[in-house]
Amino acid sequence: MNNFVFYSPTxxxxxxATEMQVGxxxxxxxxxxxxxxxxxxxxxxxxxxxRVKQSLQEAGVGFCEMGGVQPNPVDTKVYEGIDFCRTQQxxxxxxxxxxxxxxxxxxxxxxxxxxxxxxxxxxxxxxxxKALKVGVVLTIPAAxxxxxxxxxxxxxxxxxxxxxxVPEVLRPVFAVMNPELTYTxxxxxxxCGIADMMVHIMERYFTxxxxxxxxxxxxxxxxxxIIKEAYRVKQDPNNYGxxxxxMWCGTIAHNGxxxxxxxxxxxxxxxxxxxxxxxNVTHGAGLTVITPAWMxxxxxxxxxxxxxxxxxxxxxxxxxxxxxxxxxGISRLKHFFRYMGLPVTFKELGIENPDIDRLVDSLHRNKxxxxxxxxxxxxxxxxxxxxxxx
Amino acid sequence: MNNFVFYSPTxxxxxxATEMQVGxxxxxxxxxxxxxxxxxxxxxxxxxxxRVKQSLQEAGVGFCEMGGVQPNPVDTKVYEGIDFCRTQQxxxxxxxxxxxxxxxxxxxxxxxxxxxxxxxxxxxxxxxxKALKVGVVLTIPAAxxxxxxxxxxxxxxxxxxxxxxVPEVLRPVFAVMNPELTYTxxxxxxxCGIADMMVHIMERYFTxxxxxxxxxxxxxxxxxxIIKEAYRVKQDPNNYGxxxxxMWCGTIAHNGxxxxxxxxxxxxxxxxxxxxxxxNVTHGAGLTVITPAWMxxxxxxxxxxxxxxxxxxxxxxxxxxxxxxxxxGISRLKHFFRYMGLPVTFKELGIENPDIDRLVDSLHRNKxxxxxxxxxxxxxxxxxxxxxxx
Numbered sequence: 094m095n096n097f098v099f100y101s102p103t104x105x106x107x108x109x110a111t112e113m114q115v116g117x118x119x120x121x122x123x124x125x126x127x128x129x130x131x132x133x134x135x136x137x138x139x140x141x142x143x144r145v146k147q148s149l150q151e152a153g154v155g156f157c158e159m160g161g162v163q164p165n166p167v168d169t170k171v172y173e174g175i176d177f178c179r180t181q182q183x184x185x186x187x188x189x190x191x192x193x194x195x196x197x198x199x200x201x202x203x204x205x206x207x208x209x210x211x212x213x214x215x216x217x218x219x220x221x222x223k224a225l226k227v228g229v230v231l232t233i234p235a236a237x238x239x240x241x242x243x244x245x246x247x248x249x250x251x252x253x254x255x256x257x258x259v260p261e262v263l264r265p266v267f268a269v270m271n272p273e274l275t276y277t278x279x280x281x282x283x284x285c286g287i288a289d290m291m292v293h294i295m296e297r298y299f300t301x302x303x304x305x306x307x308x309x310x311x312x313x314x315x316x317x318x319i320i321k322e323a324y325r326v327k328q329d330p331n332n333y334g335x336x337x338x339x340m341w342c343g344t345i346a347h348n349g350x351x352x353x354x355x356x357x358x359x360x361x362x363x364x365x366x367x368x369x370x371x372x373n374v375t376h377g378a379g380l381t382v383i384t385p386a387w388m389x390x391x392x393x394x395x396x397x398x399x400x401x402x403x404x405x406x407x408x409x410x411x412x413x414x415x416x417x418x419x420x421x422g423i424s425r426l427k428h429f430f431r432y433m434g435l436p437v438t439f440k441e442l443g444i445e446n447p448d449i450d451r452l453v454d455s456l457h458r459n460k461x462x463x464x465x466x467x468x469x470x471x472x473x474x475x476x477x478x479x480x481x482x483x
Numbered sequence: 484m485n486n487f488v489f490y491s492p493t494x495x496x497x498x499x500a501t502e503m504q505v506g507x508x509x510x511x512x513x514x515x516x517x518x519x520x521x522x523x524x525x526x527x528x529x530x531x532x533x534r535v536k537q538s539l540q541e542a543g544v545g546f547c548e549m550g551g552v553q554p555n556p557v558d559t560k561v562y563e564g565i566d567f568c569r570t571q572q573x574x575x576x577x578x579x580x581x582x583x584x585x586x587x588x589x590x591x592x593x594x595x596x597x598x599x600x601x602x603x604x605x606x607x608x609x610x611x612x613k614a615l616k617v618g619v620v621l622t623i624p625a626a627x628x629x630x631x632x633x634x635x636x637x638x639x640x641x642x643x644x645x646x647x648x649v650p651e652v653l654r655p656v657f658a659v660m661n662p663e664l665t666y667t668x669x670x671x672x673x674x675c676g677i678a679d680m681m682v683h684i685m686e687r688y689f690t691x692x693x694x695x696x697x698x699x700x701x702x703x704x705x706x707x708x709i710i711k712e713a714y715r716v717k718q719d720p721n722n723y724g725x726x727x728x729x730m731w732c733g734t735i736a737h738n739g740x741x742x743x744x745x746x747x748x749x750x751x752x753x754x755x756x757x758x759x760x761x762x763n764v765t766h767g768a769g770l771t772v773i774t775p776a777w778m779x780x781x782x783x784x785x786x787x788x789x790x791x792x793x794x795x796x797x798x799x800x801x802x803x804x805x806x807x808x809x810x811x812g813i814s815r816l817k818h819f820f821r822y823m824g825l826p827v828t829f830k831e832l833g834i835e836n837p838d839i840d841r842l843v844d845s846l847h848r849n850k851x852x853x854x855x856x857x858x859x860x861x862x863x864x865x866x867x868x869x870x871x872x873x
Contacts, residue, residue: 094498094723094724094727094728094731095498096497096498096499096501097497097498098494098495098496098497099495099497100493100494100495101491101492102490102491102492102494103490104488104489104490104492105488105489105490106488107486107487107488107489107743107744108484108485108486108487108744109486111486303724304723304724304725304727304728305728306708306711306712306724306728307704307705307708307728307731307732307735309708310704310705310707310708311701311704311705311735313704314697314700314701314703314704315697315700315701317700318696318697318699318700321696322696333484333694334484334693334694334696335694337484337694337744338484338694338695338696338697341484341697341743341744342697345697345701345740350735350740353497353731354497354498354727354731
């Protein structure tokens with residue numbers, strides 16, 4: 094087990110009707126005026142935005158608002174938000190939405206107190222040392238951004254999709270999580286969120302670090318719970334228990350609970366970021382195409398943890414042929430994704446002829462000559478994995 | 484799943500040589516002068532205390548020190564510590580030890596800024612609203628006090644052993660955890676710690692709350708990891724991987740990670756507190772006597788989760804006879820405890836003829852007419868459980 098720091102200071106307030114506590118939470122964390130950030134009209138139509146405003150008013154916290162954040166959030170919206178926040182003199186960001194909204198709020202929170210271009214942070218030209226506090230009302234369990242210090246933004250001009258990780262500054266101070274708010278998510282979006290949280294766990298679980306029994310067991314247990322509840326929510330979208338379990342799994346998948354002491358991988362995410370940046374597909378759906386392809390490559394190059402995953406998560410019997418075990422597990426994983434309505438090939442994702450050379454070039458330009466850790470991917474290996482996803 | 488708050492703001496710094504970071508951590512959390520609290524001479528003999536002082540000096544943080552905290556920590560030591568802390572004008576408590584030391588440090592931290600008698604907090608006469616910050620260098624993985632807001636103190640005069648839970652004030656701000664510091668623990672103390680953390684998980688796991696799949700899986704996974712690593716550490720006390728896994732399990736057993744959304748039980752702990760208060764036995768060894776007896780009672784009164792535990796943690800095959808499954812699981816649990824050198828009856832604990840009427844009286848005087856939640860224990864039930872432990 095490697096040395097690690099576990100530090101998850103976010104206050105997670107979880108359960109029915111918890112959005113009515115948002116005003117008290119914002120006040121407790123020192124807000125005078127929050128800037129509400131949201132995406133499309135669903136939070137307006139559902140009445141959630143009104144309930145949030147009511148809660149803020151009751152707590153005596155002022156607010157301003159900016160909607161219109163799109164999936165795969167872009168730099169132009171961040172610039173707009175920084176200007177708006179400065180004009181309004183808001184002192185806390187309140188993200189009401191899923192990962193795209195939260196990531197945009199984090200970018201604004203850092204950018205608004207920085208004199209230069211916020212994109213400097215994402216390209217490594219400057220370091221985030223301070224930011225406005227960020228609070229969250231989560232509506233999509235997926236990205237885990239409510240409990241992480243990560244943010245991913247795409248630059249419109251160049252289609253660069255870059256991530257930034259500054260947990261000590263950008264981690265939300267509180268996150269309100271009412272599973273009922275997720276009843277109305279379209280099945281495809283629910284499924285994409287489930288895929289995203291599963292791969293967050295798998296990026297940590299597929300490691301060469303020895304003596305990580307507790308990390309393995311927590312990862313396997315969380316994956317097992319997600320899969321069981323995914324079947325339930327597919328049958329019954331208004332099942333509170335299923336929604337609640339999935340929502341909490343999405344958080345612990347990415348707040349440090351899973352994978353303590355493990356060298357993490359993240360190659361599947363980086364391979365996918367290129368796909369969603371260029372083809373603007375949903376991140377979760379991109380992952381269900383890329384991750385099984387990455388695992389298939391690993392089945393022949395480093396099967397140990399893929400085989401253990403097959404055995405402990407998908408019940409594949411133990412045999413001496415780890416590659417065979419791994420391939421059977423990958424087959425079951427793909428079957429599960431397909432059952433959830435998710436693509437497992439580029440073609441199913443709607444990309445008939447992906448420009449693999451462009452994807453490989455962009456990946457290694459953004460992430461260096463070697464990508465990931467479980468097996469370090471050369472350009473040749475990356476190309477092979479993209480081809481396995483055809 | 485019930486509504487819940489998960490809030491674990493403690494900064495856990497885990498791994499080899501991490502005690503050399505304690506000075507920087509104390510400084511980061513604002514300390515000018517810490518009061519080091521410790522127990523017996525082992526932290527002196529091992530050189531740990533010197534390394535901690537060196538780290539504080541290097542960070543420019545002053546210190547004073549009080550040793551001599553005993554297992555099952557007592558109020559008289561807390562009074563001494565409060566006086567000493569006031570004289571020394573220390574502004575942060577630094578507990579170097581296990582649960583008894585940390586619990587004493589928490590009691591001092593709350594008492595030193597309170598005008599009345601600190602015992603008021605434990606008997607519910609006053610509420611803790613402020614306290615000095617507490618930092619920890621953990622040497623015994625067991626109580627989970629490094630990540631909890633709990634403290635248990637025994638009043639010498641009356642042998643009342645009472646617990647207090649104020650997570651928002653008494654939770655340590657940081658905890659340094661170097662598994663190497665646990666190599667020299669005597670096997671019995673290692674085993675008692677393992678038992679304590681297992682029962683912390685089981686108190687949450689044995690619940691009637693429905694739809695707690697993620698809580699179940701994380702609890703089962705953590706228990707499975709503890710048992711596997713316990714066998715390894717028994718064979719090889721200097722096995723870093725085994726020590727590291729056990730140490731982290733002890734923390735997540737009690738910082739809120741396990742049992743989210745569950746109504747918790749805690750009857751086994753309360754039944755045991757009476758035993759260790761009156762007979763001054765080690766808490767973990769008291770638990771391995773009481774908990775299997777409690778489970779045996781439950782096997783006939785409410786077997787569902789006991790049977791699930793038997794199946795998923797100890798591999799007992801599923802059958803329709805839940806009571807039979809439960810009893811087989813309890814038998815395997817007792818076998819495991821015995822293998823670790825722990826008692827599973829009062830007699831093995833060294834108490835030939837426990838005064839069961841006195842235990843029952845004291846339990847219900849301290850905790851009310853009904854104790855626990857999985858099955859609410861009347862005086863009659865409590866008596867039956869104590870008798871099952873003979």
